[in-house]
Amino acid sequence: MNILGNSSLLPLVDKLRSIHPLTQAEQLAVGAMPRQIRIVPADQDITHDGDKPTQSCIILTGFVIRYKLIGDSGRRQIMAFYLPGDMPDLMSLHLNILDSSLGTLVASTVAVVDHRVLRGLAHDYARIGDALWRDTLIDAAIGREWLVGMGSRSAYSRLAHLFCELFQRMDAIGLVDGKSIRLPITQNTMSDALGLSAVHVNRVVQELRANGLIIWKSGVLTVEDWGGLQDAGAFDPAYLNIRRLATSPEIIPP
Amino acid sequence: MNILGNSSLLPLVDKLRSIHPLTQAEQLAVGAMPRQIRIVPADQDITHDGDKPTQSCIILTGFVIRYKLIGDSGRRQIMAFYLPGDMPDLMSLHLNILDSSLGTLVASTVAVVDHRVLRGLAHDYARIGDALWRDTLIDAAIGREWLVGMGSRSAYSRLAHLFCELFQRMDAIGLVDGKSIRLPITQNTMSDALGLSAVHVNRVVQELRANGLIIWKSGVLTVEDWGGLQDAGAFDPAYLNIRRLATSPEIIPP
């Protein structure tokens, strides 16, 4: 894992291709964006609630959350997980002030790109602009799905659903190993994302295990029964809007 | 209220101006978009979960919800309320398949615009494209705020927060009358939005009333104690990203 490899924007290119077709030239243009590389230790903020950023970041490696601290209680609500290739604060391009913070769960490398660069790219290549817009819309769609879960699903179902989502998104970027993914998340973190207590998350995890759906140990999640997990979470991946990637060159309408 | 008045896109122009500066020419271009006008009765769908629309709609008058039916239970989860000037399915411009349905709460008039028209407008006037993108991002920000509420706020607080949000948004489009807004919503509908039972919503409403914060009767919400309501809901309007509208012509940087 050399420095050049670490600074490549390939994860972003792949991500964008997984949601919107791009020509060779457009892929090159995305990959050639001027950027700075930051290596962020675990459990550290990348941007803060209330910031007015002039740049956006791209996760290259690691695991990042969007969250908000809740008043005095010390609790935090996690609103999204971000994986390599994601642009978690792309919204800041048009939303001057951030309404939430971004923080790492594990040591992560991120590329930082000026808004001017992104705007220029979107201007020069309309389809890249469309892909970026679409990316923010998918982020929103995932948020809506979480909202539905919070409002109407049981703890058991919500947890199953979240496992399904993370598994599918990891799969889309090639990070599934057999039936397993690396999931460097504590049950405490999970409880912050699901609006549950850590104790209750623990009990529900044990239930999922007892039902033979998953194994989750030392940072690795293994899905033993995908169908069962999907049923438990009433999971329908349509909302992720993932395209199947063509292995051969794509035909893109003009 | 004549037919011409009903078909004017002024609510949209005002809405876009309230979130992004537009020149006179741009405002005219928005207002001149070719569209069809639909009058939709109460409690009827405008678009359905799973549709692949080729047009987007603009609420001109009325009250619209985004919702999703939950499996078999017959329950529905409401994910957003939309008011005059809002474009609730603007996201379909880049999200080919809808993940939720739009339905009216009262008889509403909507303007329907082809995606080609919107794309053309965004292409010809970059700032209009920005305004539209920004609109979808604010929609997402509101969703995130709901998510935080669902995950971390009590029923009492959530209801207070929702009242605050609706009041502020009505205010932004000039629909506040003194301390009151028209709120043609049943407690049952409220429960679908907050992920609560109708019975519990009723009890919480009574609590808000007893505390002298609101009066809510026959479709009219009166805020008796704005500060108290804001405190009860831990409401901070920043996430709505509303600009104060200049009354005099605006200076817009090029």
Next chain:
DNA sequence: CGAAGGCTTGATAGACCTCAAACACAGTGG
């Protein structure tokens, strides 16, 4: 005036929380 839908109230049940303590495991230092 009757019907229908919405609102209100009471009683009971369940999901989930809080507090508290014990256990498991990895990393650290002696």
Next chain:
DNA sequence: CCACTGTGTTTGAGGTCTATCAAGCCTTCG
């Protein structure tokens, strides 16, 4: 190599918030 510490997981007991069920009331409207 082992005690030690800190973090994460697990278990138990009791409590709270909210759901569900069921019935009565009130308002609106034809």
